[in-house]
Amino acid sequence: QSALTQPASVSGSPGQSITISCTGTNSDIGTYNYVSWYQQHPGEAPKVIIFNVNNRPSGVSKRFSGSKSGNTASLTISGLQAEDEGDFYCSSYTSTGTPWVFGGGTKLTVL
Amino acid sequence: QVQLQESGPGLVKPSETLSLTCTVSGGSLNDYYWTWIRRPPGKGLEWIGFVYDSETTSYNPSLQSRVTISTDTSKNKVSLTLTSVTAADTAVYYCARREITHLDVWGKGTTVIVSS
Numbered sequence: 665q666s667a668l669t670q671p672a673s674v675s676g677s678p679g680q681s682i683t684i685s686c687t688g689t690n691s692d693i694g695t696y697n698y699v700s701w702y703q704q705h706p707g708e709a710p711k712v713i714i715f716n717v718n719n720r721p722s723g724v725s726k727r728f729s730g731s732k733s734g735n736t737a738s739l740t741i742s743g744l745q746a747e748d749e750g751d752f753y754c755s756s757y758t759s760t761g762t763p764w765v766f767g768g769g770t771k772l773t774v775l
Numbered sequence: 776q777v778q779l780q781e782s783g784p785g786l787v788k789p790s791e792t793l794s795l796t797c798t799v800s801g802g803s804l805n806d807y808y809w810t811w812i813r814r815p816p817g818k819g820l821e822w823i824g825f826v827y828d829s830e831t832t833s834y835n836p837s838l839q840s841r842v843t844i845s846t847d848t849s850k851n852k853v854s855l856t857l858t859s860v861t862a863a864d865t866a867v868y869y870c871a872r873r874e875i876t877h878l879d880v881w882g883k884g885t886t887v888i889v890s891s
Binding site for chain 2: 666668670698700702707708709710711712715716721753755757761762763764765766767768769
C-alpha cells in the first residue's frame with residue numbers, strides 16, 4: 665500500500681479535461697508544498713510535469729496544471745490528447761519515515 | 776542534456792546481493808542528490824535512498840540495514856547495493872536526479888527478479 669492514494673485508473677475523450685487526485689496526510693501534502701507529478705509512457709523514463717504543487721518545468725504543456733487543498737493534491741489535464749495516455753505518479757515530501765513518498769500511480773486512458 | 780542509464784543483472788537468487796549501476800551522461804554528479812526508487816509489480820513507487828556529494832546518504836528505514844548507495848565520480852556512476860534479497864525485492868529499479876524538491880531526470884529503469 666502506497667503512502668499517497670491515487671485512483672488506479674481514469675479515462676476521458678479527446679478534448680475533455682480530467683483530474684487525478686492524490687491524497688496524503690498532515691505529515692506530507694497537508695503541510696508541505698513539495699508535491700510533484702510524473703508522467704510515464706511505456707518503456708520510457710518517468711518525466712516530471714509538475715513540481716512544488718503547481719509549477720511546470722520548461723517545455724511541459726500548459727494543459728497540465730496542479731493544485732492542492734488540505735491533504736489532497738490534484739493534477740488536471742485539459743484538452744486531452746491521445747499522447748497524454750500513460751501512467752501518472754504523485755510524490756510529496758514527508759516528515760515521517762522516508763523523506764519522500766509516492767502514490768500508487770494512475771493509468772490514464774484516452775478513449 | 777543529462778541522461779541516466781541503469782544496468783545490472785536481471786535475475787538474482789534469494790539471499791544474494793543485488794548490485795546496480797546508474798551511468799550518468801551529459802552532466803556531473805556534483806551538487807545533486809542521486810536517488811534510487813523502485814516499483815514492485817502491481818505496486819506504486821518506493822523511495823530507496825540517495826547519496827549527495829559522495830558522502831551524505833539517506834535510506835528508507837525499511838531497507839536501511841541492507842542498502843548502500845555510493846558514487847564513483849571518476850566514472851560518473853551511481854551504485855546501489857542491496858544485500859540478502861528476497862522475492863519482495865523484485866521490482867523495476869530507477870535511478871533519478873533530485874533537483875531540490877523534485878526528481879528532474881530519471882532513467883528508464885531496469886527490471887530485477889529475485890528467484891532461484
